[in-house]
Amino acid sequence: MQQVEEMIGTSPAIRAVAEMVMKVAKTDLPVLITGETGTGKELAAQAIHAQSLRRRSSFVPINCGAIAETLLESELFGHERGAFTGAVQQKKGRVEAATGGTLFLDEIGDLLSSLQVKLLRFLQKGTFERVGGQETLHVDARVIGATHVDLKTAMEQNRFREDLYYRLGVLHIHLPPLxxxxxxxxxxxxxxxxxxxxxxxxxxxxxxxxxxxxxxxxxxxxxxxxxxxxxxxxxxxxxxxxxxxxxxxxxxxxxxxxxxxxxxxxxxxxxxxxxxxxxxxxxxxxxxxxxxxxxxxxxxxxxxxxxxxxxxxxxxxxxxxxxxxxxxxx
Ligand SMILES: Nc1ncnc2c1ncn2[C@@H]1O[C@H](COP(=O)(O)OP(=O)(O)OP(=O)(O)O)[C@@H](O)[C@H]1O
Ligand SMILES: [Mg+2]
Structure with missing residues:
Protein backbone atom coordinates (compact mmCIF):
# COMPACT_ATOMS: atom_id res chain seq x y z
CA MET A 1 0.00 0.00 0.00
CA GLN A 2 1.28 3.44 -0.94
CA GLN A 3 2.52 5.63 1.88
CA VAL A 4 2.42 9.38 1.88
CA GLU A 5 6.23 9.38 1.60
CA GLU A 6 5.83 7.97 -1.89
CA MET A 7 4.34 11.23 -3.02
CA ILE A 8 7.47 12.81 -4.41
CA GLY A 9 7.71 16.56 -4.18
CA THR A 10 8.91 19.41 -2.04
CA SER A 11 6.86 22.21 -3.59
CA PRO A 12 4.54 24.04 -1.19
CA ALA A 13 1.60 22.82 -3.31
CA ILE A 14 2.35 19.11 -2.85
CA ARG A 15 3.41 19.52 0.78
CA ALA A 16 -0.02 21.06 1.43
CA VAL A 17 -1.60 17.98 -0.18
CA ALA A 18 0.52 15.65 1.97
CA GLU A 19 -0.53 17.55 5.08
CA MET A 20 -4.18 17.26 4.11
CA VAL A 21 -3.70 13.52 3.51
CA MET A 22 -2.34 13.10 7.04
CA LYS A 23 -5.18 15.13 8.54
CA VAL A 24 -8.07 13.48 6.72
CA ALA A 25 -6.59 10.03 7.41
CA LYS A 26 -7.46 10.56 11.06
CA THR A 27 -11.19 10.84 10.35
CA ASP A 28 -13.82 8.58 8.84
CA LEU A 29 -15.51 11.30 6.81
CA PRO A 30 -15.84 10.99 3.03
CA VAL A 31 -13.17 12.72 0.98
CA LEU A 32 -13.33 14.19 -2.50
CA ILE A 33 -10.10 14.26 -4.50
CA THR A 34 -9.98 16.36 -7.65
CA GLY A 35 -7.30 17.07 -10.20
CA GLU A 36 -6.37 16.62 -13.84
CA THR A 37 -5.58 13.20 -15.21
CA GLY A 38 -2.36 11.68 -13.92
CA THR A 39 -1.91 14.08 -11.01
CA GLY A 40 -1.90 11.32 -8.39
CA LYS A 41 -5.51 11.13 -7.20
CA GLU A 42 -5.42 7.39 -6.67
CA LEU A 43 -2.00 7.59 -5.04
CA ALA A 44 -3.39 10.17 -2.59
CA ALA A 45 -6.42 7.98 -1.86
CA GLN A 46 -4.14 5.01 -1.17
CA ALA A 47 -1.98 7.16 1.08
CA ILE A 48 -5.04 8.25 3.08
CA HIS A 49 -6.02 4.62 3.54
CA ALA A 50 -2.48 3.59 4.48
CA GLN A 51 -2.28 6.31 7.13
CA SER A 52 -5.69 5.56 8.59
CA LEU A 53 -6.80 3.09 11.26
CA ARG A 54 -8.40 1.16 8.41
CA ARG A 55 -5.05 0.22 6.90
CA ARG A 56 -5.34 -3.44 7.92
CA SER A 57 -8.57 -3.82 5.95
CA SER A 58 -8.95 -3.53 2.20
CA PHE A 59 -8.61 -0.54 -0.09
CA VAL A 60 -11.18 -1.31 -2.77
CA PRO A 61 -11.07 0.76 -5.97
CA ILE A 62 -13.84 0.89 -8.52
CA ASN A 63 -13.85 3.00 -11.66
CA CYS A 64 -17.37 4.32 -12.10
CA GLY A 65 -16.59 5.49 -15.63
CA ALA A 66 -15.19 2.21 -16.91
CA ILE A 67 -18.02 -0.16 -15.99
CA ALA A 68 -21.18 -0.44 -18.10
CA GLU A 69 -24.04 1.43 -16.46
CA THR A 70 -26.16 -1.72 -16.19
CA LEU A 71 -23.43 -3.57 -14.32
CA LEU A 72 -22.25 -0.80 -12.06
CA GLU A 73 -25.00 -1.10 -9.45
CA SER A 74 -24.35 -4.81 -9.01
CA GLU A 75 -20.58 -4.25 -8.98
CA LEU A 76 -21.00 -1.71 -6.23
CA PHE A 77 -23.75 -3.18 -4.09
CA GLY A 78 -23.79 -6.83 -5.22
CA HIS A 79 -26.81 -8.86 -6.33
CA GLU A 80 -29.00 -11.74 -5.20
CA ARG A 81 -29.37 -14.94 -7.12
CA GLY A 82 -31.86 -14.50 -9.97
CA ALA A 83 -31.82 -10.69 -9.74
CA PHE A 84 -31.31 -10.51 -13.51
CA THR A 85 -30.53 -12.84 -16.39
CA GLY A 86 -27.15 -14.34 -15.72
CA ALA A 87 -27.25 -13.77 -11.96
CA VAL A 88 -26.89 -17.45 -11.23
CA GLN A 89 -25.63 -16.93 -7.73
CA GLN A 90 -25.51 -14.30 -5.05
CA LYS A 91 -22.58 -11.92 -5.37
CA LYS A 92 -21.22 -9.42 -2.89
CA GLY A 93 -20.34 -5.98 -4.23
CA ARG A 94 -17.30 -3.77 -3.74
CA VAL A 95 -18.99 -1.94 -0.88
CA GLU A 96 -19.07 -5.17 1.11
CA ALA A 97 -15.53 -5.99 0.05
CA ALA A 98 -14.47 -2.70 1.62
CA THR A 99 -15.94 -3.58 5.04
CA GLY A 100 -13.73 -2.00 7.69
CA GLY A 101 -11.62 -0.46 4.95
CA THR A 102 -11.86 2.18 2.22
CA LEU A 103 -13.99 2.26 -0.91
CA PHE A 104 -12.35 4.34 -3.65
CA LEU A 105 -14.88 5.57 -6.21
CA ASP A 106 -12.84 6.74 -9.16
CA GLU A 107 -14.47 9.03 -11.74
CA ILE A 108 -17.36 9.59 -9.39
CA GLY A 109 -18.61 12.35 -11.72
CA ASP A 110 -19.73 9.58 -14.11
CA LEU A 111 -22.11 8.03 -11.61
CA LEU A 112 -25.71 7.75 -12.91
CA SER A 113 -28.26 9.75 -10.97
CA SER A 114 -30.06 6.62 -9.69
CA LEU A 115 -26.76 5.42 -8.22
CA GLN A 116 -26.00 8.85 -6.83
CA VAL A 117 -29.12 8.49 -4.69
CA LYS A 118 -28.02 5.08 -3.44
CA LEU A 119 -24.54 6.31 -2.72
CA LEU A 120 -25.89 9.28 -0.79
CA ARG A 121 -27.94 6.94 1.38
CA PHE A 122 -24.87 4.78 1.95
CA LEU A 123 -22.86 7.84 2.95
CA GLN A 124 -25.56 9.02 5.34
CA LYS A 125 -26.59 5.75 6.93
CA GLY A 126 -24.15 3.10 5.82
CA THR A 127 -27.05 1.07 4.42
CA PHE A 128 -27.97 -0.43 1.02
CA GLU A 129 -29.63 -3.42 -0.59
CA ARG A 130 -28.07 -5.80 -3.08
CA VAL A 131 -29.69 -5.70 -6.54
CA GLY A 132 -32.81 -7.87 -6.34
CA GLY A 133 -32.46 -8.13 -2.55
CA GLN A 134 -34.98 -7.27 0.18
CA GLU A 135 -32.63 -7.27 3.13
CA THR A 136 -31.09 -3.96 4.17
CA LEU A 137 -27.39 -4.40 4.79
CA HIS A 138 -25.16 -2.24 6.92
CA VAL A 139 -21.46 -1.85 6.12
CA ASP A 140 -18.77 0.29 7.67
CA ALA A 141 -16.62 1.51 4.77
CA ARG A 142 -14.97 4.87 4.35
CA VAL A 143 -15.66 6.48 0.97
CA ILE A 144 -13.13 8.43 -1.07
CA GLY A 145 -14.29 9.78 -4.41
CA ALA A 146 -12.11 11.14 -7.20
CA THR A 147 -12.85 13.01 -10.38
CA HIS A 148 -11.09 14.99 -13.08
CA VAL A 149 -14.29 16.83 -14.02
CA ASP A 150 -15.52 19.92 -12.27
CA LEU A 151 -18.31 18.59 -10.07
CA LYS A 152 -19.55 22.08 -9.32
CA THR A 153 -20.30 22.64 -13.00
CA ALA A 154 -21.82 19.15 -13.22
CA MET A 155 -24.00 20.08 -10.26
CA GLU A 156 -25.09 23.35 -11.85
CA GLN A 157 -26.03 21.41 -14.99
CA ASN A 158 -28.01 18.95 -12.88
CA ARG A 159 -25.71 16.06 -13.73
CA PHE A 160 -24.51 15.69 -10.15
CA ARG A 161 -26.76 15.86 -7.11
CA GLU A 162 -26.24 18.86 -4.90
CA ASP A 163 -26.80 16.92 -1.66
CA LEU A 164 -24.24 14.31 -2.70
CA TYR A 165 -21.77 17.00 -3.70
CA TYR A 166 -21.96 18.66 -0.31
CA ARG A 167 -21.87 15.39 1.58
CA LEU A 168 -18.83 14.19 -0.33
CA GLY A 169 -17.00 17.48 -0.58
CA VAL A 170 -16.68 18.30 3.13
CA LEU A 171 -13.05 17.23 2.93
CA HIS A 172 -11.69 18.23 -0.44
CA ILE A 173 -8.17 17.63 -1.67
CA HIS A 174 -7.15 19.19 -4.96
CA LEU A 175 -4.07 17.87 -6.71
CA PRO A 176 -2.37 20.66 -8.61
CA PRO A 177 -1.20 19.95 -12.16
CA LEU A 178 2.47 19.05 -12.47
N1 LIG B 1 3.65 12.88 -6.19
C1 LIG B 1 3.91 11.72 -6.83
N2 LIG B 1 5.08 11.09 -6.59
C2 LIG B 1 5.38 9.94 -7.23
N3 LIG B 1 4.58 9.34 -8.11
C3 LIG B 1 3.41 9.91 -8.38
C4 LIG B 1 3.00 11.13 -7.75
N4 LIG B 1 1.78 11.46 -8.21
C5 LIG B 1 1.44 10.50 -9.08
N5 LIG B 1 2.40 9.56 -9.20
C6 LIG B 1 2.40 8.39 -10.08
O1 LIG B 1 1.80 8.80 -11.31
C7 LIG B 1 0.93 7.82 -11.83
C8 LIG B 1 -0.46 8.38 -11.95
O2 LIG B 1 -1.01 8.58 -10.65
P1 LIG B 1 -2.53 8.23 -10.30
O3 LIG B 1 -2.98 6.99 -10.99
O4 LIG B 1 -2.69 8.31 -8.84
O5 LIG B 1 -3.21 9.50 -11.01
P2 LIG B 1 -4.76 9.86 -11.19
O6 LIG B 1 -4.89 11.28 -10.80
O7 LIG B 1 -5.58 8.85 -10.47
O8 LIG B 1 -4.92 9.73 -12.76
P3 LIG B 1 -6.27 9.48 -13.64
O9 LIG B 1 -7.13 10.68 -13.49
O10 LIG B 1 -5.74 9.38 -15.02
O11 LIG B 1 -6.87 8.23 -13.11
C9 LIG B 1 1.01 6.64 -10.87
O12 LIG B 1 1.98 5.75 -11.36
C10 LIG B 1 1.48 7.27 -9.57
O13 LIG B 1 2.18 6.37 -8.76
MG1 LIG C 1 -6.98 7.46 -11.30
Whole structure:
Protein backbone atom coordinates (compact mmCIF):
# COMPACT_ATOMS: atom_id res chain seq x y z
CA MET A 1 0.00 0.00 0.00
CA GLN A 2 1.28 3.44 -0.94
CA GLN A 3 2.52 5.63 1.88
CA VAL A 4 2.42 9.38 1.88
CA GLU A 5 6.23 9.38 1.60
CA GLU A 6 5.83 7.97 -1.89
CA MET A 7 4.34 11.23 -3.02
CA ILE A 8 7.47 12.81 -4.41
CA GLY A 9 7.71 16.56 -4.18
CA THR A 10 8.91 19.41 -2.04
CA SER A 11 6.86 22.21 -3.59
CA PRO A 12 4.54 24.04 -1.19
CA ALA A 13 1.60 22.82 -3.31
CA ILE A 14 2.35 19.11 -2.85
CA ARG A 15 3.41 19.52 0.78
CA ALA A 16 -0.02 21.06 1.43
CA VAL A 17 -1.60 17.98 -0.18
CA ALA A 18 0.52 15.65 1.97
CA GLU A 19 -0.53 17.55 5.08
CA MET A 20 -4.18 17.26 4.11
CA VAL A 21 -3.70 13.52 3.51
CA MET A 22 -2.34 13.10 7.04
CA LYS A 23 -5.18 15.13 8.54
CA VAL A 24 -8.07 13.48 6.72
CA ALA A 25 -6.59 10.03 7.41
CA LYS A 26 -7.46 10.56 11.06
CA THR A 27 -11.19 10.84 10.35
CA ASP A 28 -13.82 8.58 8.84
CA LEU A 29 -15.51 11.30 6.81
CA PRO A 30 -15.84 10.99 3.03
CA VAL A 31 -13.17 12.72 0.98
CA LEU A 32 -13.33 14.19 -2.50
CA ILE A 33 -10.10 14.26 -4.50
CA THR A 34 -9.98 16.36 -7.65
CA GLY A 35 -7.30 17.07 -10.20
CA GLU A 36 -6.37 16.62 -13.84
CA THR A 37 -5.58 13.20 -15.21
CA GLY A 38 -2.36 11.68 -13.92
CA THR A 39 -1.91 14.08 -11.01
CA GLY A 40 -1.90 11.32 -8.39
CA LYS A 41 -5.51 11.13 -7.20
CA GLU A 42 -5.42 7.39 -6.67
CA LEU A 43 -2.00 7.59 -5.04
CA ALA A 44 -3.39 10.17 -2.59
CA ALA A 45 -6.42 7.98 -1.86
CA GLN A 46 -4.14 5.01 -1.17
CA ALA A 47 -1.98 7.16 1.08
CA ILE A 48 -5.04 8.25 3.08
CA HIS A 49 -6.02 4.62 3.54
CA ALA A 50 -2.48 3.59 4.48
CA GLN A 51 -2.28 6.31 7.13
CA SER A 52 -5.69 5.56 8.59
CA LEU A 53 -6.80 3.09 11.26
CA ARG A 54 -8.40 1.16 8.41
CA ARG A 55 -5.05 0.22 6.90
CA ARG A 56 -5.34 -3.44 7.92
CA SER A 57 -8.57 -3.82 5.95
CA SER A 58 -8.95 -3.53 2.20
CA PHE A 59 -8.61 -0.54 -0.09
CA VAL A 60 -11.18 -1.31 -2.77
CA PRO A 61 -11.07 0.76 -5.97
CA ILE A 62 -13.84 0.89 -8.52
CA ASN A 63 -13.85 3.00 -11.66
CA CYS A 64 -17.37 4.32 -12.10
CA GLY A 65 -16.59 5.49 -15.63
CA ALA A 66 -15.19 2.21 -16.91
CA ILE A 67 -18.02 -0.16 -15.99
CA ALA A 68 -21.18 -0.44 -18.10
CA GLU A 69 -24.04 1.43 -16.46
CA THR A 70 -26.16 -1.72 -16.19
CA LEU A 71 -23.43 -3.57 -14.32
CA LEU A 72 -22.25 -0.80 -12.06
CA GLU A 73 -25.00 -1.10 -9.45
CA SER A 74 -24.35 -4.81 -9.01
CA GLU A 75 -20.58 -4.25 -8.98
CA LEU A 76 -21.00 -1.71 -6.23
CA PHE A 77 -23.75 -3.18 -4.09
CA GLY A 78 -23.79 -6.83 -5.22
CA HIS A 79 -26.81 -8.86 -6.33
CA GLU A 80 -29.00 -11.74 -5.20
CA ARG A 81 -29.37 -14.94 -7.12
CA GLY A 82 -31.86 -14.50 -9.97
CA ALA A 83 -31.82 -10.69 -9.74
CA PHE A 84 -31.31 -10.51 -13.51
CA THR A 85 -30.53 -12.84 -16.39
CA GLY A 86 -27.15 -14.34 -15.72
CA ALA A 87 -27.25 -13.77 -11.96
CA VAL A 88 -26.89 -17.45 -11.23
CA GLN A 89 -25.63 -16.93 -7.73
CA GLN A 90 -25.51 -14.30 -5.05
CA LYS A 91 -22.58 -11.92 -5.37
CA LYS A 92 -21.22 -9.42 -2.89
CA GLY A 93 -20.34 -5.98 -4.23
CA ARG A 94 -17.30 -3.77 -3.74
CA VAL A 95 -18.99 -1.94 -0.88
CA GLU A 96 -19.07 -5.17 1.11
CA ALA A 97 -15.53 -5.99 0.05
CA ALA A 98 -14.47 -2.70 1.62
CA THR A 99 -15.94 -3.58 5.04
CA GLY A 100 -13.73 -2.00 7.69
CA GLY A 101 -11.62 -0.46 4.95
CA THR A 102 -11.86 2.18 2.22
CA LEU A 103 -13.99 2.26 -0.91
CA PHE A 104 -12.35 4.34 -3.65
CA LEU A 105 -14.88 5.57 -6.21
CA ASP A 106 -12.84 6.74 -9.16
CA GLU A 107 -14.47 9.03 -11.74
CA ILE A 108 -17.36 9.59 -9.39
CA GLY A 109 -18.61 12.35 -11.72
CA ASP A 110 -19.73 9.58 -14.11
CA LEU A 111 -22.11 8.03 -11.61
CA LEU A 112 -25.71 7.75 -12.91
CA SER A 113 -28.26 9.75 -10.97
CA SER A 114 -30.06 6.62 -9.69
CA LEU A 115 -26.76 5.42 -8.22
CA GLN A 116 -26.00 8.85 -6.83
CA VAL A 117 -29.12 8.49 -4.69
CA LYS A 118 -28.02 5.08 -3.44
CA LEU A 119 -24.54 6.31 -2.72
CA LEU A 120 -25.89 9.28 -0.79
CA ARG A 121 -27.94 6.94 1.38
CA PHE A 122 -24.87 4.78 1.95
CA LEU A 123 -22.86 7.84 2.95
CA GLN A 124 -25.56 9.02 5.34
CA LYS A 125 -26.59 5.75 6.93
CA GLY A 126 -24.15 3.10 5.82
CA THR A 127 -27.05 1.07 4.42
CA PHE A 128 -27.97 -0.43 1.02
CA GLU A 129 -29.63 -3.42 -0.59
CA ARG A 130 -28.07 -5.80 -3.08
CA VAL A 131 -29.69 -5.70 -6.54
CA GLY A 132 -32.81 -7.87 -6.34
CA GLY A 133 -32.46 -8.13 -2.55
CA GLN A 134 -34.98 -7.27 0.18
CA GLU A 135 -32.63 -7.27 3.13
CA THR A 136 -31.09 -3.96 4.17
CA LEU A 137 -27.39 -4.40 4.79
CA HIS A 138 -25.16 -2.24 6.92
CA VAL A 139 -21.46 -1.85 6.12
CA ASP A 140 -18.77 0.29 7.67
CA ALA A 141 -16.62 1.51 4.77
CA ARG A 142 -14.97 4.87 4.35
CA VAL A 143 -15.66 6.48 0.97
CA ILE A 144 -13.13 8.43 -1.07
CA GLY A 145 -14.29 9.78 -4.41
CA ALA A 146 -12.11 11.14 -7.20
CA THR A 147 -12.85 13.01 -10.38
CA HIS A 148 -11.09 14.99 -13.08
CA VAL A 149 -14.29 16.83 -14.02
CA ASP A 150 -15.52 19.92 -12.27
CA LEU A 151 -18.31 18.59 -10.07
CA LYS A 152 -19.55 22.08 -9.32
CA THR A 153 -20.30 22.64 -13.00
CA ALA A 154 -21.82 19.15 -13.22
CA MET A 155 -24.00 20.08 -10.26
CA GLU A 156 -25.09 23.35 -11.85
CA GLN A 157 -26.03 21.41 -14.99
CA ASN A 158 -28.01 18.95 -12.88
CA ARG A 159 -25.71 16.06 -13.73
CA PHE A 160 -24.51 15.69 -10.15
CA ARG A 161 -26.76 15.86 -7.11
CA GLU A 162 -26.24 18.86 -4.90
CA ASP A 163 -26.80 16.92 -1.66
CA LEU A 164 -24.24 14.31 -2.70
CA TYR A 165 -21.77 17.00 -3.70
CA TYR A 166 -21.96 18.66 -0.31
CA ARG A 167 -21.87 15.39 1.58
CA LEU A 168 -18.83 14.19 -0.33
CA GLY A 169 -17.00 17.48 -0.58
CA VAL A 170 -16.68 18.30 3.13
CA LEU A 171 -13.05 17.23 2.93
CA HIS A 172 -11.69 18.23 -0.44
CA ILE A 173 -8.17 17.63 -1.67
CA HIS A 174 -7.15 19.19 -4.96
CA LEU A 175 -4.07 17.87 -6.71
CA PRO A 176 -2.37 20.66 -8.61
CA PRO A 177 -1.20 19.95 -12.16
CA LEU A 178 2.47 19.05 -12.47
CA UNK A 179 3.25 22.32 -14.28
CA UNK A 180 2.26 24.21 -11.13
CA UNK A 181 4.61 22.26 -8.89
CA UNK A 182 7.79 24.05 -9.92
CA UNK A 183 10.93 22.07 -9.29
CA UNK A 184 9.04 18.88 -8.33
CA UNK A 185 9.07 17.87 -11.97
CA UNK A 186 12.87 17.63 -11.88
CA UNK A 187 12.85 15.71 -8.61
CA UNK A 188 10.42 13.21 -10.03
CA UNK A 189 12.37 12.99 -13.26
CA UNK A 190 15.45 11.97 -11.28
CA UNK A 191 13.62 9.37 -9.20
CA UNK A 192 11.77 7.89 -12.17
CA UNK A 193 15.03 7.68 -14.09
CA UNK A 194 16.69 5.70 -11.31
CA UNK A 195 13.75 3.33 -11.28
CA UNK A 196 13.46 2.95 -15.07
CA UNK A 197 17.16 2.39 -15.62
CA UNK A 198 17.19 -0.32 -12.92
CA UNK A 199 14.21 -2.06 -14.55
CA UNK A 200 15.91 -1.94 -17.95
CA UNK A 201 19.33 -2.84 -16.52
CA UNK A 202 20.79 0.17 -18.36
CA UNK A 203 23.40 2.49 -16.95
CA UNK A 204 22.04 5.97 -17.46
CA UNK A 205 23.48 8.58 -15.18
CA UNK A 206 21.29 11.60 -15.72
CA UNK A 207 19.85 14.11 -18.15
CA UNK A 208 21.51 16.36 -20.66
CA UNK A 209 21.10 20.06 -20.09
CA UNK A 210 18.60 20.40 -22.98
CA UNK A 211 16.56 17.52 -21.54
CA UNK A 212 16.34 19.25 -18.15
CA UNK A 213 15.29 22.50 -19.79
CA UNK A 214 12.67 20.69 -21.86
CA UNK A 215 11.30 18.88 -18.80
CA UNK A 216 11.09 22.12 -16.88
CA UNK A 217 9.28 24.04 -19.60
CA UNK A 218 6.93 21.42 -21.06
CA UNK A 219 3.23 21.77 -20.23
CA UNK A 220 2.72 18.14 -19.05
CA UNK A 221 -0.96 17.73 -19.95
CA UNK A 222 -0.81 14.10 -18.77
CA UNK A 223 0.95 15.14 -15.55
CA UNK A 224 2.93 12.64 -13.46
CA UNK A 225 1.77 9.63 -15.46
CA UNK A 226 2.99 11.24 -18.70
CA UNK A 227 6.33 12.13 -17.10
CA UNK A 228 6.81 8.60 -15.86
CA UNK A 229 5.86 7.09 -19.24
CA UNK A 230 8.09 9.40 -21.23
CA UNK A 231 11.03 8.59 -18.99
CA UNK A 232 10.41 4.87 -19.27
CA UNK A 233 10.36 5.20 -23.03
CA UNK A 234 13.41 7.47 -23.08
CA UNK A 235 15.43 4.92 -21.11
CA UNK A 236 14.65 2.34 -23.77
CA UNK A 237 15.51 4.77 -26.58
CA UNK A 238 18.66 6.30 -25.08
CA UNK A 239 21.89 5.40 -26.77
CA UNK A 240 24.28 7.27 -24.49
CA UNK A 241 24.78 7.60 -20.76
CA UNK A 242 22.40 10.56 -20.62
CA UNK A 243 18.79 11.11 -21.56
CA UNK A 244 18.43 13.85 -24.15
CA UNK A 245 15.41 15.99 -25.04
CA UNK A 246 15.12 13.89 -28.17
CA UNK A 247 14.96 10.65 -26.18
CA UNK A 248 12.08 12.20 -24.26
CA UNK A 249 10.46 13.25 -27.50
CA UNK A 250 10.09 16.75 -26.09
CA UNK A 251 10.80 19.08 -28.95
CA UNK A 252 10.81 22.84 -28.60
CA UNK A 253 7.29 22.95 -30.14
CA UNK A 254 6.13 20.85 -27.23
CA UNK A 255 7.57 23.31 -24.76
CA UNK A 256 4.94 25.62 -23.42
CA UNK A 257 6.80 28.14 -21.33
CA UNK A 258 7.01 28.31 -17.58
CA UNK A 259 4.30 30.94 -17.22
CA UNK A 260 4.63 34.41 -15.91
CA UNK A 261 2.79 34.40 -12.62
CA UNK A 262 4.67 36.03 -9.76
CA UNK A 263 6.24 34.03 -6.93
CA UNK A 264 7.13 35.43 -3.55
CA UNK A 265 10.87 36.17 -3.37
CA UNK A 266 11.34 33.32 -0.92
CA UNK A 267 9.50 30.84 -3.15
CA UNK A 268 11.48 32.04 -6.17
CA UNK A 269 14.77 31.63 -4.32
CA UNK A 270 13.81 28.15 -3.26
CA UNK A 271 12.69 27.24 -6.79
CA UNK A 272 15.92 28.45 -8.34
CA UNK A 273 18.13 26.80 -5.73
CA UNK A 274 16.36 23.45 -6.05
CA UNK A 275 16.54 23.65 -9.81
CA UNK A 276 20.25 24.47 -9.83
CA UNK A 277 21.06 21.70 -7.34
CA UNK A 278 19.02 19.10 -9.23
CA UNK A 279 20.67 20.14 -12.49
CA UNK A 280 24.09 19.99 -10.87
CA UNK A 281 23.50 16.53 -9.42
CA UNK A 282 22.26 15.29 -12.76
CA UNK A 283 25.11 16.80 -14.80
CA UNK A 284 27.78 15.61 -12.36
CA UNK A 285 26.17 12.23 -11.81
CA UNK A 286 25.84 12.76 -8.09
CA UNK A 287 29.41 13.96 -7.48
CA UNK A 288 28.71 16.53 -4.75
CA UNK A 289 32.20 17.99 -4.71
CA UNK A 290 31.80 19.03 -8.33
CA UNK A 291 28.25 20.23 -7.79
CA UNK A 292 29.40 22.43 -4.88
CA UNK A 293 32.28 23.78 -6.97
CA UNK A 294 30.01 24.66 -9.90
CA UNK A 295 27.48 26.34 -7.65
CA UNK A 296 30.28 28.14 -5.83
CA UNK A 297 29.28 26.99 -2.35
CA UNK A 298 31.02 24.84 0.24
CA UNK A 299 30.12 21.17 0.54
CA UNK A 300 28.69 21.97 3.98
CA UNK A 301 26.34 24.53 2.48
CA UNK A 302 25.37 22.09 -0.23
CA UNK A 303 24.57 19.38 2.36
CA UNK A 304 22.55 21.87 4.35
CA UNK A 305 20.54 22.83 1.27
CA UNK A 306 20.01 19.17 0.39
CA UNK A 307 18.55 18.61 3.84
CA UNK A 308 16.55 21.82 3.80
CA UNK A 309 14.93 21.01 0.48
CA UNK A 310 14.61 17.32 1.21
CA UNK A 311 16.77 16.38 -1.75
CA UNK A 312 18.97 13.76 -0.08
CA UNK A 313 17.17 11.07 -2.04
CA UNK A 314 18.93 12.29 -5.19
CA UNK A 315 22.39 11.56 -3.88
CA UNK A 316 23.64 8.13 -4.92
CA UNK A 317 24.70 5.88 -2.03
CA UNK A 318 28.34 6.41 -1.08
CA UNK A 319 30.66 3.40 -1.31
CA UNK A 320 30.82 1.71 2.14
CA UNK A 321 34.45 2.64 2.87
CA UNK A 322 33.88 6.34 2.41
CA UNK A 323 30.45 6.49 4.00
CA UNK A 324 29.24 10.05 3.49
CA UNK A 325 27.41 12.05 6.08
CA UNK A 326 24.14 12.06 4.21
CA UNK A 327 21.18 9.82 4.72
CA UNK A 328 20.07 8.09 1.57
CA UNK A 329 16.48 7.26 0.95
CA UNK A 330 15.39 5.36 -2.12
N1 LIG B 1 3.65 12.88 -6.19
C1 LIG B 1 3.91 11.72 -6.83
N2 LIG B 1 5.08 11.09 -6.59
C2 LIG B 1 5.38 9.94 -7.23
N3 LIG B 1 4.58 9.34 -8.11
C3 LIG B 1 3.41 9.91 -8.38
C4 LIG B 1 3.00 11.13 -7.75
N4 LIG B 1 1.78 11.46 -8.21
C5 LIG B 1 1.44 10.50 -9.08
N5 LIG B 1 2.40 9.56 -9.20
C6 LIG B 1 2.40 8.39 -10.08
O1 LIG B 1 1.80 8.80 -11.31
C7 LIG B 1 0.93 7.82 -11.83
C8 LIG B 1 -0.46 8.38 -11.95
O2 LIG B 1 -1.01 8.58 -10.65
P1 LIG B 1 -2.53 8.23 -10.30
O3 LIG B 1 -2.98 6.99 -10.99
O4 LIG B 1 -2.69 8.31 -8.84
O5 LIG B 1 -3.21 9.50 -11.01
P2 LIG B 1 -4.76 9.86 -11.19
O6 LIG B 1 -4.89 11.28 -10.80
O7 LIG B 1 -5.58 8.85 -10.47
O8 LIG B 1 -4.92 9.73 -12.76
P3 LIG B 1 -6.27 9.48 -13.64
O9 LIG B 1 -7.13 10.68 -13.49
O10 LIG B 1 -5.74 9.38 -15.02
O11 LIG B 1 -6.87 8.23 -13.11
C9 LIG B 1 1.01 6.64 -10.87
O12 LIG B 1 1.98 5.75 -11.36
C10 LIG B 1 1.48 7.27 -9.57
O13 LIG B 1 2.18 6.37 -8.76
MG1 LIG C 1 -6.98 7.46 -11.30
Missing amino acids: RERGEDVLLMAMRFLTRASAVNAKVIRGYSSDALDAIRSYHWPGNVRELSNRIRRAVVMAEGMEITARDLDLTSEAAFGIGDSLDSLKAAQRRIEVEMIVKGISLHHGNLTRVARDLDVSRTTLYRKLREYNLQCLVPPAPPVHAAAVSVRN
